[in-house]
Amino acid sequence: MSLEKFFNPKSVCIIGASREKNKIGHIILKNFVDGFNGKIYPVNPKAKKILGLKCYKSVSEIKNKVDLGVVCVPAKIVPFVLEECGKKKIKNVIIITAGFKEVGNFKLENAVKEIIKKYKIRTLGPNCIGVYDPHTGVDTIFNPKSRLGRPEMGSIGFVSQSGATMSIILDWMSLKNYKISKAISYGNATDVDESDLIEYLSKDKKTKVICLYVEGLKDGKKFLRVAKKVKKPIIALKGGKTKGGASSAKTHTGSIAGKSEIFSGAFKQANIIEAQDLEEVFDLARILSEQPLPKGKKVQIITDGGGFGVLTSDWIEKKGLEIAKLSDKNIRKLRKIIPPHATTKGVIDLTGDVTSDMYELSVKLAVEDKNVDMIALILLFQPPGIKEDVVDKILKIKSKKPIVIISTGGKFTEKLKRKLEENGMPCFTSPMRGVEALKALYKYSKL
Template identity: 45%
Template sequence: MSIDKFFNPKSVAIIGASNNSAKVGYAVLNNIIQGGYNGKIYPINPKATEILGKKAYPSVEDVPDNIDLAVIIIPAKFVPNVMEQCGRKKITAVIVISAGFKEIGVEGAELEKKLVSICKEYGIRMLGPNVLGLTSYGSKTLLNATFAPRAPLKGSIAFISQSGAMLTSILDWSLQEGIGFSKFISLGNKADLTSVDFVEALSKDPETKVILLYLENIVNGEKFLDVAESSEKPIVILKSGTSSAGAKAASSHTGALAGADIAYEMAFKQTGVIRADDMQSLFDYAIALSNQPIPNGKGVAIITNAGGPGIICTDAVEKNDLRVAGFLPETINKLRGVLPAAAAVLNPVDVLGDADSDRYEIALKTCLEDEHVHMAIILMSPQAMTEFVETSNKVVKIAPNFKDKPIVTAYMGGKSVEEGAEILSKANIPCYDFPERGVRALKGLSLYSDFQDELKAKEPPAEFDSIDRAKVDRIFKSVRDDNRLVLLEPEAVNIASAYGIPVPKVLLTTSADEAVSVADKFGYPVVMKICSPQILHKSDIGGVVIRIKNAQEVRNTYKTIMNIVTRAMPTAQIYGIEVQEMVDIPNFKEIIIGMNRDPQFGPLIMTGLGGIYVNFLQDVAFRLNHKGLSKKEAFKMVSETKVYSLLKGARGEPPSDIDSLVDVICRVGRLCKDYPIINELDVNPLFVFEKGKKSVALDVKITLSIGDEQK
């Protein structure tokens, strides 16, 4: 269902409107009227006949006309009954400002569930409860349905916040800074509509150029991935509330290495969302993205009237993964011809402390004409000769001639820079107080440009033939029937094999004689491992022995492993001992491939340096596996790790079979996408041999999620 009626309602009912100026119901109604809303307004209050000059009605059902949007501001216990009235009136958009729901505890949570149930019954979309309200400025509507003390300015930035207090603080600050908004949305408890719903709608909103969010969490993360990736507008998010508690509880290497925030980091990276570190950077990005063109490269021209700020800016450019542009020879020659002999012309361009507006003008124009320059930052510090106003006017005049090259400025000072900064602001050229902020804004533009390029070059997920899903289904059913969550290694190995992941032969044995028989069949040497769902990291307790050469060693090892394990973990349920074919090929690299299922975003795939030191060295890369991995994306994962340098061949060693590694990563991704029942998976180690000799998964661990029958 469309949520357009929240943004462009033709009529609004304020349930709980009041003539008492101390009441929230008064503030909301007054803001709607004073904000210039041109639709029909219906105050609802059974104890009044007129409120703020508008005819009042006892309930929405008494209003003779249709109502597009209802705003509820009454005590929580009465809200469900009023929501029923809205349903009967066929109102499909409701904002519940009232507090007193799940944020206060169990009783409030039950009340909130009742509200959601009513909404589903009548097809109502609800914002809230427990919200500040919503502001929507557009060509059709000027609606300020909030109880904020002042109204935001009109602009092209949409701001969505999980915190109402954050909204009012930003509102107050934005008025001082002259920043305007197209939409101002308080999410509250997100009982129905969430940030994802509003991002989806705002990505097509003609009044909005950039979407900002302050969030503590994301509900329906997999839908968020689809919505964010397909958004027609830049999205910038400040995400708070990270914690490492989830990582501590993980049983797999992948879960332990993922941490609490890595899934959000990958979600933003893979969908082109720009992540802000703090509130200041959130708006630094927003101002640039809403007012400046997207650059075609990373080359930055720096023009300054002082050496110190130029050096600071140069450092900031490098730190933000941009590039100090190398000028063409003709650019350097032209700058030498028009600037004083003492000026620096090799970037940063130092026009010297006595620079007037003419000198800034010719330097800026010359730099922007250079094809190596993709964006520019102008730095000015107040000297006796500095012409802030005149320079600003000339920057404003130059900018339209370079429509694909963003320009930002950093005017360092106080009173002396105010008038010049205001001229720039009115012309939509960002002006920051220090170079670092200006460079950070350019970084935001560059990040958005990079993602658009990546989106055009994106490849579809890898496809595979000859996957034996029937075999996998049988194994999972057997594990569930045994009331287990942890697969025995032979089961996990068979599942890997069913998905084309190369594995050694392995069989579970329950006696020394059986172990000898299997070893004779496989051929020596062999590996023997304890088999217990309670023992995930077998080598830590002496549960793995390699290079067993004959039948007598098999018998002795069987007894030794049993004795060691029963002493170390007397309560563990032991199914027997696995006998595994020994992989004895020289020149290999140990790699880990794993998956941890994130509760918001689904399967999170990891790869990197494997073996026993994986948790200590933490040389890994991650990707969310929402739609499956392409071979190109899997290769990028590998290339982000330090072990990639070894895989390519180092110090005379031959290169490893990276193609085989990429193939296994994609197959693990496909397996985890096909089976949401898999909660954690580790392939560690995967031996990657020399190029052309493939790879093999020596150890596979799979843990299932708790099904309804086991909760």
């Protein structure tokens, strides 16, 4: 009874497929038509064809094997279609439909529970947004792509109790060019819960890092047991940590969300990295999915802007890391091509007279220098001596040491940053965020 078919089905039926463009059952069908390579069976008793595909009056009318069912019919007929799915031996079903225990309809929720038990159907939902998997084209997000962008294929897995939070974050990720392996919102968790999903992602080869947004846990002991075994970084953001927040969470997902210390303690026990904020989740996810772990805590700063070097030095020390010092031998090598007023003791400040070659050599030397564990590369692209090729030069350097880029600027900078990010070099706008990412890498390397 695996979860695999939620993400990688050979065939899918959309139960409640619709002809009307703004309906959930149309948008989801269109998502599959646009991006999914397997067989698609729209189920709608009143339509003959939707989006060029033959419609089926019911699930039972489909002759071939169906791996995944997506249910978006009104709540009261969900039990009926689930029975049909059971008889058809569909082993994985996503119930998008809302209107169950989250609005007090426990009777309907229990009816669903019994049917999926009887037929051993692994179920996501009800009351969920479901799955987005850019690798296979499974996409049950019911906001159209014009409003909500979809991130590209990558290695960040995302599990969210809140459907809106998940979809909005996906939208943001697509803008920022963060790449993901799978995203799952699990709604009422009538069957599959956060622990099942974390366990699944821990074995998924495409996922390097697991992110979690959670308000309450369905089964705390199970969660701890599962999380402790995971060998990948898990980054968790907990909603409802304060009295006010917990009270909001109660009306939101019905979770008893309080007892923040207990959560934080459990996270620590299970080696879960707790983020304080949405932006931190992604800073950590990016760095942990893209960069190797450091051997120690010495950070070489390379900059062409003195002020940014000073601010970065401050954060390195505040966060308990150390400022690295390039060996004398390597400083001598560097001195041959940098201006006499450039500083090299501690921070390497190439100054506004910087060229692409100076950046390239500095990074190469830091990568091979035994005094350096990590590199904070402050790439300020405004000085005239830097050519756009600096990006290619940096990307060509093979490094087993983590490198973060700190780079602030306007359009020109954004263009070059995008190229770096697309090739696995995480870029940060502020010294604080860049150093926090390095700190997280160092911390995780010690677990």
